[in-house]
Amino acid sequence: MFKRMGRKFSTYAPKFKGETYKFQDQLPSLPVPTLEATRARYLKSIKPFVASEQEYKEHEALVDDFFKTQAPALQERLTELQATSRNWLSKYWDDYAYLQYNDPVVPYVSYYYGHKPLPHELRSIGKNQLYKTVAIIEKVTDFIELLKNETLPPEVIRGTPYCMKSFQVMFNNSRYPKELGQDSNVFYSLEENGFVVVIKNNHFFKLYTHKGQERLPSSEVHKQLIDIVRIANGLPKGKAVGALTTLPRDQWFHAYQELNKSPINVASITDIHKSAFIITLEDEQPVTYEDRAHFAWHGNGENRFFDKPIQFFVAKNGYSAFIAEHSKMDGTPTLLLNEVVNRELHKLNPQEFLKSLEFGISEQGSVEARHLRFEVSPVVESAIADAKANFKSEIDNHDVSVFHYNKYGKNQIKQFKTSPDAFIQMIIQLGFYKMSGTVWPTYEAASTRKFYGGRTEATRSVSEESLRFVQNWENPSVSDAQRAADFQEAVKSHMEYIRAASNGEGCDRHLLGLKFQLKDGEKPHPLFSDPLFNYSSTWLISTSQLSSNYHDAYGWSEVNPIGWGLAYQVNNDFLHINVCTRRSSGNDSKTLRFYLEEAATEIFEVLIKQQKPKL
Structure with missing residues (x-):
C-alpha cells in the first residue's frame, strides 16, 4: 500500500482562506475616456517625434x-457598447x-520565465x-486545488481588488487553429480532468x-514519471508533433486538419x-x-506543445522554466502562479519530500501513465519537416543578450x-x-485588472520630458544637478502616463x-492612415515588467521586424533586462546591452551624488 504523506502548503492555512472571485461583482466596468482627454494625451505623446512646429500644427489640425x-x-456608439458590457474592449481584443x-x-507571442535554482540545502531536489x-507537478496541482475550492485569495493591491477572471482560463484548456x-x-472542467501531460523525447x-x-x-506521481522515462527512453525519438505548434497559424491549421483525420490523433x-x-x-x-x-523560450522546438497556455520545463541539470500562451492571459496572473509555486518549492523539507516519493518495487500503483499515440501521415510528416525548418530559421534570426x-x-x-519601474524605463531610454542618437516609439504594458475583465493598456514611454532628459544627459555642458532634475521630470511624466493607462485613460485602446x-x-x-499617427504607435521598442525574486529569466520577442523586445525585472538587489532583436534588422543585442549598463551606472552615480547626506 501507498503511504500518503501530509501535504504542507502554506496557502491552506486559515489566514489564507478567501473567496477567489468574491470581488468580481464589485469591480468597475472598463471606462471609455472622454474625447477631450484622448485628444490631449495623444497630441502630447507625438511631440517628441515631430521635426518642426509646422509639422506639429499640421498634424494637430488633422487630429x-x-x-x-x-x-x-x-x-x-462606443459609449452605448460600454453601457451594456462590463468590458467593451474584450469584444475585440x-x-x-x-x-x-x-x-x-x-x-x-508567448512569454517565459526562468526559475532561479533552488538553494544549496535543496540541491537533492533542485539538481x-x-x-x-x-515537486513542480505537486505545487502547481496544489494551486489548482485552491482554484477548485475558491480559496485562492483575490489579488488586492494597495486596497484595490484586481480582476481574477484570468484564473478561470489558466488550466485545462488550449488554443487551437x-x-x-x-x-x-x-475549455474543460478542472474537476473532471485530474491529469497533466508529460513530454519526453517528443512522446506525449x-x-x-x-x-x-x-x-x-x-x-x-513519482512512479508514473519513472515509468514515462523508462518507456520514452526505450522508444525511438517521437515524430515531433509538438513542432507543428511553432508553424505560422495558417500552416498549422492545415496540418491540424490532416492530424484530425485519425481518431487516434483526435483522442490524443x-x-x-x-x-x-x-x-x-x-x-x-x-x-x-x-x-x-x-531554454525557457523555445528549447529545441519539438519537445513542447506551444498552444497550451501553461507549460513547465525541467532540464537535465534541474533548471526549470515556464512559458505562457498569451491569448487569454496576461503576465500578472501567471506571475502569481510561478511566485506561489517557487515559494512553496523553497519551503520543502528535503528529507520529508524524498520520503514521500518512496514506493515499493513490487507495488502496483492505482493508476498508470498512458502513452498518447499519434498516427503521422506523409502529409503531417512533411508539415513537421517544414515546422522544424521554419523554427530553426526563426530562432537563428533572433539575437538575445541578457543584461x-x-x-x-x-x-x-x-x-x-x-x-523602480519608471527608473528602469529611463535606463532604457538613455x-x-x-546607442542610436535618437528615440523610438516605446510601449510599456500597463495592467487594467482593476476593471472587470481588464487586460492591458499602452503606456507611451517617450515623452517631451524623457527626450529632454536623454539629450541633456549626453550634453557635456549640462551639470549633474540639472541631469538629475531632468531625470526626475522624465520619471514624473512617465508615472503620470502609466497611472492614467492603468485607470483605463490611455489613448491607444480608446482610439482603437x-x-x-x-x-x-x-x-x-x-487620421488613421496618417504616417505620424501610425509611427507613434509602431512599437519599435516593446517593454514590460514582471519581477520576481525567484526568477532569473523573463522575456519574449520584439514586435516589429526592426525593433527590440526588452522584458525587464526590478528585483530587490538586481536589475534584469532581456534584450531581444532580429539579426536581419542589423541590430546587435550586445551593443544595446553595453549601453544599458552604461546608462544604469551613470544614472546611479549622478543620483547618489545628489542625495543629501543624512544627519
Missing part, C-alpha cells in the same frame, strides 16, 4: 478635424491582438530532474494527479487540450543567462524616492539614445475602440 467630425458619432494573428506563437519535476485566419480556445504521456476526485500521493489531441497543464523533460543543461532564456546587473536593485532605487465602431461602408478618417 482636430477627426475629433470634430467623425469621432463624436463613434464615441456615442482577443481576436485582434492574438487569435487572428498569423505569426508563430513562439517566438512572436535532480525527476524530483524537481514531481479553428479556421484559416481565426484561432479559438477550448498522460500522468494522473487524481483518481476520480481523490488526489493521488506524491509517490504515485483532446487529452492534451483537457490536461491541467504540460510539463516536459528536456535533455538540455542551460547554464548562462542566455542559455536559460533560450543582469547586480550593482543595485529596487531597494536602492527606493532610496532615491523614485518609482541606453537606446546613447473608436475605429472598431465604424460600420460597413464607412471610411475611416484620414
Whole structure:
C-alpha cells in the first residue's frame, strides 16, 4: 500500500482562506475616456517625434478635424457598447491582438520565465530532474486545488481588488487553429480532468494527479514519471508533433486538419487540450543567462506543445522554466502562479519530500501513465519537416543578450524616492539614445485588472520630458544637478502616463475602440492612415515588467521586424533586462546591452551624488 504523506502548503492555512472571485461583482466596468482627454494625451505623446512646429500644427489640425467630425458619432456608439458590457474592449481584443494573428506563437507571442535554482540545502531536489519535476507537478496541482475550492485569495493591491477572471482560463484548456485566419480556445472542467501531460523525447504521456476526485500521493506521481522515462527512453525519438505548434497559424491549421483525420490523433489531441497543464523533460543543461532564456523560450522546438497556455520545463541539470500562451492571459496572473509555486518549492523539507516519493518495487500503483499515440501521415510528416525548418530559421534570426546587473536593485532605487519601474524605463531610454542618437516609439504594458475583465493598456514611454532628459544627459555642458532634475521630470511624466493607462485613460485602446465602431461602408478618417499617427504607435521598442525574486529569466520577442523586445525585472538587489532583436534588422543585442549598463551606472552615480547626506 501507498503511504500518503501530509501535504504542507502554506496557502491552506486559515489566514489564507478567501473567496477567489468574491470581488468580481464589485469591480468597475472598463471606462471609455472622454474625447477631450484622448485628444490631449495623444497630441502630447507625438511631440517628441515631430521635426518642426509646422509639422506639429499640421498634424494637430488633422487630429482636430477627426475629433470634430467623425469621432463624436463613434464615441456615442462606443459609449452605448460600454453601457451594456462590463468590458467593451474584450469584444475585440482577443481576436485582434492574438487569435487572428498569423505569426508563430513562439517566438512572436508567448512569454517565459526562468526559475532561479533552488538553494544549496535543496540541491537533492533542485539538481535532480525527476524530483524537481514531481515537486513542480505537486505545487502547481496544489494551486489548482485552491482554484477548485475558491480559496485562492483575490489579488488586492494597495486596497484595490484586481480582476481574477484570468484564473478561470489558466488550466485545462488550449488554443487551437479553428479556421484559416481565426484561432479559438477550448475549455474543460478542472474537476473532471485530474491529469497533466508529460513530454519526453517528443512522446506525449498522460500522468494522473487524481483518481476520480481523490488526489493521488506524491509517490504515485513519482512512479508514473519513472515509468514515462523508462518507456520514452526505450522508444525511438517521437515524430515531433509538438513542432507543428511553432508553424505560422495558417500552416498549422492545415496540418491540424490532416492530424484530425485519425481518431487516434483526435483522442490524443483532446487529452492534451483537457490536461491541467504540460510539463516536459528536456535533455538540455542551460547554464548562462542566455542559455536559460533560450531554454525557457523555445528549447529545441519539438519537445513542447506551444498552444497550451501553461507549460513547465525541467532540464537535465534541474533548471526549470515556464512559458505562457498569451491569448487569454496576461503576465500578472501567471506571475502569481510561478511566485506561489517557487515559494512553496523553497519551503520543502528535503528529507520529508524524498520520503514521500518512496514506493515499493513490487507495488502496483492505482493508476498508470498512458502513452498518447499519434498516427503521422506523409502529409503531417512533411508539415513537421517544414515546422522544424521554419523554427530553426526563426530562432537563428533572433539575437538575445541578457543584461543582469547586480550593482543595485529596487531597494536602492527606493532610496532615491523614485518609482523602480519608471527608473528602469529611463535606463532604457538613455541606453537606446546613447546607442542610436535618437528615440523610438516605446510601449510599456500597463495592467487594467482593476476593471472587470481588464487586460492591458499602452503606456507611451517617450515623452517631451524623457527626450529632454536623454539629450541633456549626453550634453557635456549640462551639470549633474540639472541631469538629475531632468531625470526626475522624465520619471514624473512617465508615472503620470502609466497611472492614467492603468485607470483605463490611455489613448491607444480608446482610439482603437473608436475605429472598431465604424460600420460597413464607412471610411475611416484620414487620421488613421496618417504616417505620424501610425509611427507613434509602431512599437519599435516593446517593454514590460514582471519581477520576481525567484526568477532569473523573463522575456519574449520584439514586435516589429526592426525593433527590440526588452522584458525587464526590478528585483530587490538586481536589475534584469532581456534584450531581444532580429539579426536581419542589423541590430546587435550586445551593443544595446553595453549601453544599458552604461546608462544604469551613470544614472546611479549622478543620483547618489545628489542625495543629501543624512544627519
